[in-house]
Amino acid sequence: MPFVKKKFVAQKKQRAFLYLMNELGYTQKEAQRLIAKGRLLVNGEPLTKAGGDIEGEFEFIYFEPITKGLQPTFETEEFVVFDKPSGVLIHPQNRNTPYSLIDELKYQYGRDANITHRIDQETSGLVLCAKNKTSERDIKIMFQERDMKKTYLAMVHGEFPETLCVEAPLLRAEDESAIVRMVVRVDESGKVSKTDFKLLKYFPELDMSLVACKPHTGRQHQIRVHLFHVKHPIVGDPIYGQDENDIVKFLDKELSQEERFSKSGSQRLLLHASELEFDLYGEKYNIKSHVNFEALALQYIHNIH
Structure with missing residues (x-):
């Protein structure tokens, strides 16, 4: 603990x-x-x-951080990149959270090491972490100024077009109903949001597509909402693309894995942070995940992981 x-x-x-x-x-x-x-x-x-x-x-x-032996994908004197598995939190939700990525980082690199950005618990893939306070500040500035180019891979329902640019403003809903506890929606009063999508492969026998996603803005759930908005929700998404009763059941941790698989097509969200491209301290970096996401996604879709 x-x-x-x-x-x-x-x-x-x-x-x-x-x-x-x-x-x-x-x-x-x-x-x-x-x-x-x-x-x-x-x-x-x-x-x-x-x-x-x-x-x-x-x-x-x-x-007091613990380790599960997760090794970094890439490392320099100033920063380190982990390929986070799906299901691992970035930070503990409370004092009872048994393990999160910050455990691994601080166990291996000390108290001053810190995570510089977030991906969802169920999203797998690359997370950039600073080794010290100075690089943490510099990397966070880089994110704020949008000097970081990120590519995600997503398995989505349906046959996706060759390319698509979605510019739909996003609003984090804030009211008392259960349905919006985590839900972001497209709304004209929301924040400007833009994502480019490119079809990588269509699987006709599944009626699913593997898509590369490049967000230009960093809104919460941006890729998930934009794909849902164009009627290609991510396979395994328990919120966007599901009916209200099932969303509430998922949020209340009452949706069984079997129900989730039958409703969404997978027991996990099939979204993966696959590539980071940025300049830092005069060096250009292009860091790619070592995970074969296509093969992994197909295992989840066929329920053989």
């Missing part, structure tokens, strides 16, 4: 954040943030005052 609770002893009265800095190596900002999150407990109760003192025994809840 990455989040562990351990007992410590402060030999003399002192500010709690100073103890975390001096004894555990946190920066002042990190120490104060962890205290504000209720991670330091005195007599079983969270220390709530930012400048609070401690003396004697107390408990501290902190992130």
Whole structure:
């Protein structure tokens, strides 16, 4: 379990954040943030005052990363790229999350290493991670300025056209109904969004297509919503392309794997981040996933993975 609770002893009265800095190596900002999150407990109760003192025994809840042996696809002095399997979260959802990619990164490269962008839990593929605070800042700026070119592969329902450019504004729905807890939709009042699509292969016996997707903007669920919008939802998508009852069942974790397969065509979302292209520190990089996504997708479609 990455989040562990351990007992410590402060030999003399002192500010709690100073103890975390001096004894555990946190920066002042990190120490104060962890205290504000209720991670330091005195007599079983969270220390709530930012400048609070401690003396004697107390408990501290902190992130202790674990490894499952996932090896990076690509590495330099400044950054590393992992080929994330489907089902692995980028960050823990809560203190009970058993494992996420940030575990692997920090276990292998230390506390200052950090993930610089996100892909969905069920999306597999390339994730660019910084090894230190400086490269983290520089890589995040690169993403903000859209200097990163990303290519995804998706297996979709139906026969896809040779090429297609979708420019449909996307809105993250915010209301109380269950249906929109995770759902993004095309809406004229939404944010400008653009994705280029190219057909790679059509499988007539399945009536499915393998498609390359190049997003020009980075909206949540952008590729999934744009493909649904043009009536070619991604195989295995439990939200876009499904009826409301099944979406709610999926969000409530009540949709069985068998039901999901029969409704969507796969037990996982068949979307893969396959290529990253960018310039950093005067070098050009074109990093490609080592996963044979076509073969993997066909295994899921035939339910033999």
